[in-house]
Amino acid sequence: MSFRLKMNRSAKKTDSNIVLALDLPSDQPQSLLSRSIRILEEAHSYVCGVKINRQLVLPLGLFNGVQKILSIAQDLELPTIMDCKINDVGHTNRTIAEYYYKAGFDAVTANPFVGWEQGLQPVFEVAKQMRRGVILLVYMSHKAAEEGYGQTIQNPKTEQLSPQYLTFAEKALSWNADGAVVGATYPEKIKEVYRILGENVPIYSPGVGVQGGGVEAPIKAGARYLIVGRTITLSENPAETVKRVRDAAKRCLK
Ligand code: XMP
Numbered sequence: 001m002s003f004r005l006k007m008n009r010s011a012k013k014t015d016s017n018i019v020l021a022l023d024l025p026s027d028q029p030q031s032l033l034s035r036s037i038r039i040l041e042e043a044h045s046y047v048c049g050v051k052i053n054r055q056l057v058l059p060l061g062l063f064n065g066v067q068k069i070l071s072i073a074q075d076l077e078l079p080t081i082m083d084c085k086i087n088d089v090g091h092t093n094r095t096i097a098e099y100y101y102k103a104g105f106d107a108v109t110a111n112p113f114v115g116w117e118q119g120l121q122p123v124f125e126v127a128k129q130m131r132r133g134v135i136l137l138v139y140m141s142h143k144a145a146e147e148g149y150g151q152t153i154q155n156p157k158t159e160q161l162s163p164q165y166l167t168f169a170e171k172a173l174s175w176n177a178d179g180a181v182v183g184a185t186y187p188e189k190i191k192e193v194y195r196i197l198g199e200n201v202p203i204y205s206p207g208v209g210v211q212g213g214g215v216e217a218p219i220k221a222g223a224r225y226l227i228v229g230r231t232i233t234l235s236e237n238p239a240e241t242v243k244r245v246r247d248a249a250k251r252c253l254k
Contacts, residue, residue: 003133141183141207184213194222
């Protein structure tokens, strides 16, 4: 089953479009694994997927701690995303993707800035061979995103000027990416990207809550999945918090 379909099915089954970002801050490294597992077990009924970043891979190790979390997510039938933002030359990118897929991740994130040939092509190839997903960054959620993703560029083929992120949205479509990331903090950009992608490539939107993004605006603009981290992971009651976010998202999806 493709990653896209896996996410779709999971969202239907869990009645949720929330992806839990298990990106815990580094203040208590000794209890990182047990805390991550506890949050996942408490929140799992209200999320359709789990995203992990280097906050866990670096201290816990990919084939030790992180694999334990992946196997719990698999038991719960939740698809997993490694938010590694692959951004190197092709053969290195391929190796990075292979390790994450072999560890059990269903998808990786990648940065279209490096281009196709000798860039992300090998990542898409290995994803196809292993039947996993690639999600492309299109416009990030942080304040300085405009400095890179928002630059005006001249399309080398058509010579027309366009914002960088719209060319990335077009690449997400033509490369047949499994998802496109656009920050929840920029709903107007989500709308523009959605006009290009439609229902062909689902939009994943991080930046909800702590980074200032809302729930309603990104969904109304076209985001399919909301990626939520600290609002859930740092809350006193992760299950209650994630249920509240999930219910708010559900109301907007109707
Ligand atoms: P918070 O705690 O802000 O966490 O809800 C969100 C997590 O998602 C990651 N993040 C991004 N990943 N593109 C991405 O691929 C983005 O624009 C982006 N913004 C945030 C980030 O690692 C954070 O931990």
